[in-house]
Amino acid sequence: MKLFTTKQIAEIDKFTIENEPVADIDLMERAAMQVSNWLVFRFTTEQRMLFFVGPGNNGGDALAIARQMADFNFWCEVFLLDLGKELKGSPAINWRRLEKQGKVKLAKISKLDEFPEIEPTDVFLDGLFGSGLTRPLKGLPAEIVGKINELPNTVVAIDVPSGLMGENNTGNNFESILKADFTLTFQFPKISFLFAEHEKFTGQWEVLPIGLHPGGIKKTPSDVVFVEKEDVEKLFPARSKFSHKGTFGHALLIAGSYGKMGATVLASKGCLRAGTGLLTAHVPRLGYSIIQTAVPEAMVSIDPHDLMFTEFPDLLPFSAIGIGPGIGLKNNSQKALHELIEKAEVPMVLDADALNILSEDLGWLKKLPVNSILAPHPGEFRRLVGDSENSWERIEKQRKLAKDYNVIVLLKGAFSSIATPDGKLYFNSTGNPGMATAGSGDTLTGIILGLLARRIPPADAVVAAVYLHGLAGDLAAAEKSETALIAGDVIDFLGKAFLEVG
Numbered sequence: 227m228k229l230f231t232t233k234q235i236a237e238i239d240k241f242t243i244e245n246e247p248v249a250d251i252d253l254m255e256r257a258a259m260q261v262s263n264w265l266v267f268r269f270t271t272e273q274r275m276l277f278f279v280g281p282g283n284n285g286g287d288a289l290a291i292a293r294q295m296a297d298f299n300f301w302c303e304v305f306l307l308d309l310g311k312e313l314k315g316s317p318a319i320n321w322r323r324l325e326k327q328g329k330v331k332l333a334k335i336s337k338l339d340e341f342p343e344i345e346p347t348d349v350f351l352d353g354l355f356g357s358g359l360t361r362p363l364k365g366l367p368a369e370i371v372g373k374i375n376e377l378p379n380t381v382v383a384i385d386v387p388s389g390l391m392g393e394n395n396t397g398n399n400f401e402s403i404l405k406a407d408f409t410l411t412f413q414f415p416k417i418s419f420l421f422a423e424h425e426k427f428t429g430q431w432e433v434l435p436i437g438l439h440p441g442g443i444k445k446t447p448s449d450v451v452f453v454e455k456e457d458v459e460k461l462f463p464a465r466s467k468f469s470h471k472g473t474f475g476h477a478l479l480i481a482g483s484y485g486k487m488g489a490t491v492l493a494s495k496g497c498l499r500a501g502t503g504l505l506t507a508h509v510p511r512l513g514y515s516i517i518q519t520a521v522p523e524a525m526v527s528i529d530p531h532d533l534m535f536t537e538f539p540d541l542l543p544f545s546a547i548g549i550g551p552g553i554g555l556k557n558n559s560q561k562a563l564h565e566l567i568e569k570a571e572v573p574m575v576l577d578a579d580a581l582n583i584l585s586e587d588l589g590w591l592k593k594l595p596v597n598s599i600l601a602p603h604p605g606e607f608r609r610l611v612g613d614s615e616n617s618w619e620r621i622e623k624q625r626k627l628a629k630d631y632n633v634i635v636l637l638k639g640a641f642s643s644i645a646t647p648d649g650k651l652y653f654n655s656t657g658n659p660g661m662a663t664a665g666s667g668d669t670l671t672g673i674i675l676g677l678l679a680r681r682i683p684p685a686d687a688v689v690a691a692v693y694l695h696g697l698a699g700d701l702a703a704a705e706k707s708e709t710a711l712i713a714g715d716v717i718d719f720l721g722k723a724f725l726e727v728g
């Protein structure tokens with residue numbers, strides 16, 4: 227699914243109104259009905275619905291929802307923020323419709339003292355501001371938001387929690403952003419919902435389709451993609467009946483050192499389960515029997531050193547190279563990594579210690595084969611490019627790193643992001659907090675390597691690998707719980723994940 231800025235979404239709204247065509251008030255009614263349907267199933271008529279309504283279309287949505295909920299026999303009360311301006315357009319029409327309906331108590335709030343008396347079971351609906359917000363809240367709206375945030379009631383935000391910007395929140399006042407338990411957002415997730423520091427504002431968010439015009443969505447350009455099943459299933463070529471293991475490439479994995487051979491085992495299994503034809507795992511001498519025993523499907527290339535990576539085999543047979551998990555930072559290994567980068571001509575995926583080594587001198591990134599992949603977690607990313615003030619700034623640094631060095635940068639976490647040299651940005655939609663567990667990243671490196679070795683184009687390989695890794699984690703968590711999930715489970719469920727994406 228393409229992701230858009232709030233400004234672009236407003237343009238798609240407009241396109242829909244003109245080309246469907248549908249009247250603005252009817253589109254609002256449609257959006258409101260989606261929310262009402264959600265609310266009806268979530269709450270009971272024992273609970274009062276209190277609507278906090280702002281001056282724009284977000285407030286207009288809230289007014290329409292209040293009317294619809296009253297028709298569903300919910301007790302609704304509306305508190306319109308009195309900012310000294312009359313309602314206009316569709317919000318004004320919805321106000322009049324409420325007056326005419328006569329079921330909903332209507333009040334205006336012009337100062338904080340007029341905040342209503344509440345019961346703990348009351349549900350608050352936030353229709354103060356949505357995607358039209360242009361500056362941080364202050365004055366009465368900020369006070370109302372502050373008051374709502376102090377109260378224990380369940381809060382449902384309509385489209386966007388009031389005060390949160392849809393993309394960049396640098397310089398925003400975090401004290402005056404509404405903290406919702408649920409955010410029901412229209413048609414597209416807003417980009418700022420994908421950042422960890424905003425979870426306390428959005429709560430659990432859900433996308434409600436409101437039937438925006440497919441033509442408008444298609445013609446609006448966007449470099450940002452929220453990766454879902456339909457984006458991934460088209461990336462896998464069918465396995466021809468007459469294929470043989472050579473068809474699916476030969477991966478070289480360089481991983482592990484004394485005390486960290488588990489990284490090699492996990493990455494090897496991930497790689498093989500991703501469908502590579504052949505895998506050679508290059509390990510220090512001490513790792514030989516470990517790999518042969520734990521992963522009999524892999525061939526082993528043995529380093530002359532007992533404990534660490536110091537040399538690599540002839541690169542000719544390999545269609546992709548993965549390096550980093552558990553290799554350590556010893557001088558010999560650093561030297562060997564540099565030599566490998568000089569010689570390699572097939573796409574590489576670099577993770578963990580390989581990234582920590584390259585952080586010392588980013589000049590090496592220039593020498594990587596084109597479209598190689600860096601797969602840092604936020605700590606490794608910081609070592610590469612320094613601190614970031616917030617997720618937005620980090621994403622900008624990620625995109626710049628990808629462009630400047632002609633590499634694909636995968637920043638791991640919840641909603642892992644992938645930046646490509648041509649300026650595209652992908653956010654992954656799968657995965658769960660159970661995957662914050664040792665070795666989960668090693669497994670992913672193996673999966674990426676496996677897809678690269680199959681000669682799937684590198685950007686596609688990363689997008690698909692991250693999606694499948696997260697999906698396997700979700701399937702594993704459904705059976706084993708997030709708490710008990712370990713990296714090996716992700717490998718065990720990878721087959722089911724492949725079955726889901728076809």
Ligand SMILES: NC(=O)C1=CN([C@@H]2O[C@H](COP(=O)(O)OP(=O)(O)OC[C@H]3O[C@@H](n4cnc5c(N)ncnc54)[C@H](O)[C@@H]3O)[C@@H](O)[C@H]2O)[C@@H](O)CC1
Pocket residue numbers: 236239240250253254257280281282283284285287354355356357358359360361362363364367384385386412436
């Ligand atoms: N036809 C449409 O365009 C649709 C719009 N929808 C709703 O419309 C919302 C966007 O509506 P609007 O563009 O009217 O914007 P909002 O309702 O988010 O708020 C905009 C209003 O607030 C003012 N404002 C902005 N920042 C402020 C600040 N910091 N302090 C005080 N006032 C501020 C603006 O001048 C404007 O009057 C969406 O979030 C969604 O809820 C939905 O009904 C779907 C269809």
Ligand SMILES: Nc1ncnc2c1ncn2[C@@H]1O[C@H](COP(=O)(O)OP(=O)(O)O)[C@@H](O)[C@H]1O
Pocket residue numbers: 602603638639640641642656657658659660661662663664665666667668669670695
């Ligand atoms: N809260 C989360 N939600 C979804 N995925 C997560 C979450 N936390 C971690 N992950 C995933 O788990 C993996 C962890 O990788 P990494 O930090 O390199 O782990 P390790 O070094 O232990 O192998 C990444 O793919 C990341 O996206």
Ligand SMILES: [K+]
Pocket residue numbers: 284352353354355356383384385386387388
């Ligand atoms: K809102």
